[in-house]
Amino acid sequence: MHLSLMTDSLGKLTFEEMLDTASMLGVETLEIPTGGYSNAPHMDIDRLLESKEARESYMRAIESRGLKLEVLNCNGNQLSPDAQGEKDALLVEKTFRLAELLGVEKIAMMSGLPGGGPEAKYSNWVICCWPPVMLEMLDYQWNEVGIPYWEKTARLAESHGIKKIALEVHPTQIVYNVPTLLRLRNAIGPIIGANLDPSHLFFMGMDPIEAAKALGAEQAIHHVHAKDTHIEKDVKDLNGCHETAAYLSNPAFERSWTYCALGYGHDVFWWKRYLMTLLQFGYDGPLSLEIEDVVMPSVIATAKSADLLKEAMPHDYTRDFPQHLLEIKGLGFDI
Template sequence: MRLCLVTDSLGSLSFEDMIDTSASLGYESLEFACGNWSNAPHIEIDELLESSIEREKFVNSIISKGLGIEALNCSGNQLAPNEEGKAHQIVVEKTFRLAELLGIKKIVMMSGLPGGGPEDKSPNWITTSWPPETTEILNWQWNEKAFPYWEKTVKKAKEHGIEKIALENHGCQLVYNPATLFKLRNQIGEMIGMNLDPSHLFWMGGDPILAARHLGGAIYHIHAKDVRVERGLVGTDGLLDTKTTDLFTERSWNFAALGYGHDTLWWSEFFSIVNMIGYDGPISLENEDQTMDQLTAVTKSTKLLKNTLPRVFA
């Protein structure tokens, strides 16, 4: 397993400062966000698509620091039944094209979430089987939207030389846990795997270690991100919390730097388990802790990674 950084984790830094900092912290590869839910602070996708000179300059800047490009990330909701969905799909297609030009074989993204029917203009996340119409909505989303979309998308990805698409188990998406990942994978094929992000399973009440055991070889990527369930708040209101993430003093859970939600022992067990089941890919730090500045959170998280990954660092 190698140390990777989601570059948005240092989104406040310039491209040059980000790669310098990543190298100095001991990272070995980078995961670049190309747009959609990210403002893509470190990549100009149109410029890179249009100019071989800019692509060469981009790659050489990274290689010169001893880093590699691990994956491109275009996370968004390309299945949204509105203009945002159309815009997100454009970024997905550009990301596939850029991956081919850069020789990148893995894309990290979301499964997407459609509306609840042909006339809907907003996505609709179904999380219960009652009342009865929820099941009808969910079946329509999968059969009429998700399966056809992903059949086409996997075919397009193969045309661009992409070998793996790692879908993040994110809430408000059709794929948000192992069961929904396998529902899509069993229909579409093994191009589709999981970007296992423990943080989302934490806030949905799951156990990432058990999820990892169940997923096995379907794990294509891992985001190292933590969640702290807030004492005194979760017991009153539960884990379903619609307060925005900047209101961290009021929320029942918050994204946290590694070790500030779950301790070193938990992360040691998690990495030991994924290593034991055969995962040897990147551990990609994704920092979204809003309670401390970015560099502090990334530095603290990096220290935990080096102490818990089952390998020796120089």
């Protein structure tokens, strides 16, 4: 495992400032958004697509800090029935093209959410089986829109050399829990996997450790976001966690949940158990810090989160050990 950074966490910094800060924090690889729900503060995708010189300069800036570009992120809703859906679908295609030009083989994105039928104006997240029309909506969303889109999109990704599409297990998407992720993966193939972000599972009432076990057993974890959530128990007990109070317009203590720096929702012991579970079930890839804390400045929240994650990593401490001390035999696993 290694420390990675979803660069919107430092979205108020310039590209160069973000790179310098990431390097100082001990980050090794980067996940950079290209647009969609992000305003892409650190990437002009059209300029990079148009200019080889711009791409070379961009990559030199990253590599000069000892960093590597590992993931492009194009989170949006490409299945939305409105004009935004068309715009986001075009962004996906641009991101795939840029990934090939930059040598990136993994894309992080959302699964998307269609409307409830052919004439729908807005996306519709179905989370209950009743009344019966809800099941009709689900059938349309999956069989008429979702699966056909992903069959085509997976082929397009493969044609651009992309090996993994990591879908964020996220509310208001067709993929929002373990069964829906596995349903899409089984329909499309192993290029589809999870971008497992515990922060969303927390406020949907799931257990990220159990999710890691279930998805890891299927080798279906392609990427991991390190992001925490604080649950305001008194509010949650009254309102549940389907929170509609505007995120930035309401104080955190008035909402049932709020994103926070790592350790401010779940302590380092929880994170140690989570990372050990990921490792035991086969995930040994990047841990991409995604910080959306609304209380402390983003640089401070990111730095505190990086410190906690480095402490929690199961084998990060071994890097400076003499190699002969690490060649321990007979323990049933490879250190």
